[in-house]
Amino acid sequence: MTAFPTERLKGIVPFVQAVDAGSFTAAAQQLNLTSSAVSKSIARLEARLGVALFERTTRRLMLTDAGRAFYETCTGILDALAEAESVLAAQRREPAGAVRVALPASFGRRCVVPLLARLATQYPDLRPQLLFADRFVDLAEEGIDLAVRIGGPPDLPASLARRELGRERLIFCAAPAYLARSGTPDTIAALREHACIVYGRPDGSSLPWSYALEDGSAARHAVARPRVVAGDAEAQLAFVREGLGIAQLATWLAREDLQAGRIVEILSGSATDGLPLTLLWPVARQLTPKVNVLAQEFEAKLLIR
Numbered sequence: 213m214t215a216f217p218t219e220r221l222k223g224i225v226p227f228v229q230a231v232d233a234g235s236f237t238a239a240a241q242q243l244n245l246t247s248s249a250v251s252k253s254i255a256r257l258e259a260r261l262g263v264a265l266f267e268r269t270t271r272r273l274m275l276t277d278a279g280r281a282f283y284e285t286c287t288g289i290l291d292a293l294a295e296a297e298s299v300l301a302a303q304r305r306e307p308a309g310a311v312r313v314a315l316p317a318s319f320g321r322r323c324v325v326p327l328l329a330r331l332a333t334q335y336p337d338l339r340p341q342l343l344f345a346d347r348f349v350d351l352a353e354e355g356i357d358l359a360v361r362i363g364g365p366p367d368l369p370a371s372l373a374r375r376e377l378g379r380e381r382l383i384f385c386a387a388p389a390y391l392a393r394s395g396t397p398d399t400i401a402a403l404r405e406h407a408c409i410v411y412g413r414p415d416g417s418s419l420p421w422s423y424a425l426e427d428g429s430a431a432r433h434a435v436a437r438p439r440v441v442a443g444d445a446e447a448q449l450a451f452v453r454e455g456l457g458i459a460q461l462a463t464w465l466a467r468e469d470l471q472a473g474r475i476v477e478i479l480s481g482s483a484t485d486g487l488p489l490t491l492l493w494p495v496a497r498q499l500t501p502k503v504n505v506l507a508q509e510f511e512a513k514l515l516i517r
Contacts, residue, residue, distance in 0.1 A: 223257030224286050226250045227265065231283050235273050307502040308337035314349040314359035315342060318445035319489075323464055324360060327513050331506065338502060351494055357503050360510070363487035373495050375511050380462040380486030382422060384479040385470070389455040396478055397458070400433055407439035407457030409448050416441075421460045423482035430484050449475075462486060489514070 230239040230250060240247045258265050265279035275283060315324050320342065328340050343349065348364050349356055351372065360377070368374060386396075390407075397403050400423055410418040418441050420434040439457045442448045445465050452459045453474050469475045477483075491510050497503045 223253045223260075224290070226253040227257055228283065228286050228290060230254060230266075230273065231275065231279075306337065307331075307335045307505045309502055310339045310341050311357045311502045311506060312341045312343065312355055313506070314351070314354070314356045315344055316360060316362045317344045317346050318465060319360065319362060320344050321446070323514060324510070327509060328506075331509060335505070351492060357493060357497055358506050358510070359492045360514070361490045361492055364490065368492070371495055372492050373498050373507075375491040375507070377489040377491055377511070377514050379488045380464065381483060382460050382462060382486040383466065383477050383483045384421075384423075384458060385452055385461050385466050385475045385477055386458045387453055387455040387475050388473070390452075390457060391476070391478070393455070398479075400431075400479065400482055403433065403458065404436070408435045409440040409442065409451045409457045409459035410435050410438040411445065411448060412441035412443040414443065422484050422486065423460075423479070424484040426481075 226239060226243060226245070226249075229243055230236055233239040233242055236250045236254075237247045239245075240250045243250065254265065261278075261282070263278040263282075264276050265282060267274040267276055313324070313328065315321075321344070325342070328342070332338050332340055343354070343356070346362075348361065349359055351359055362380070394406060397406055410421070412418050418435060418438055420432040422430055422432055425431055440448075440451050442451065445462070448459045449461060449465055449469065451457065452461070453469060458478070466475060466477075470477065491507065491514070493503055493507055498507065
């Protein structure tokens, strides 16, 4: 670590207090010092910096341009120190208070809500506030404490911490009744002869299917005339379950229906990896109990294997 002379810290508190109080005298009273001590402290600070921080030709205490810029920097530093102390002190407490969590709609309802319900039962003072949105939520702008994101840009600001939860696994599925009625396709090309249920974009277009080739590489298949276009993953699953056609679904979505036999996997050799799942939270909040506990639980329980 680079050496940090303690001399740099001297005079900052009297300087900020003088600006906030409006005079050296008022600052001295609040700091339990003499006006002379405050004045000398600031004079030494100015000498060390080599600039005047206050205009001394008027009766009112006025900052110079350099003083105004230095004041903004100093208050930011002092605020950050106060927040750090508050965060560290909070570590001694159990998770409590409102915690805003942003979740992809279907994944959030099926995979995260049951986990949050257990945590809310375990910590009665924890108050989850859930935002379900398939768009990319701006954590800072919307006051989010923790978010799960499916896909998205790999580059994130330094203000956000992240944990990778794995990648979706995409498989082709159909109901046994549909396959008994329409037959089971044995190639991707054969899907053209089948009713297909695809995921729709907000503009009305549909996402192409991704699938694995024999050499392990990935390819894409655009469905020309889908039977159903649904802009919601759970709606896709419902249509598949009712025997209306074939869809490509994430394993986290299809797992329960597969286990119950309501749907079956087909074209298993064409299954492929989908979008990455990422857990995000503001670095400034990561030591608070409510964020720390949720981040640890999410990383342990939501990991896609």
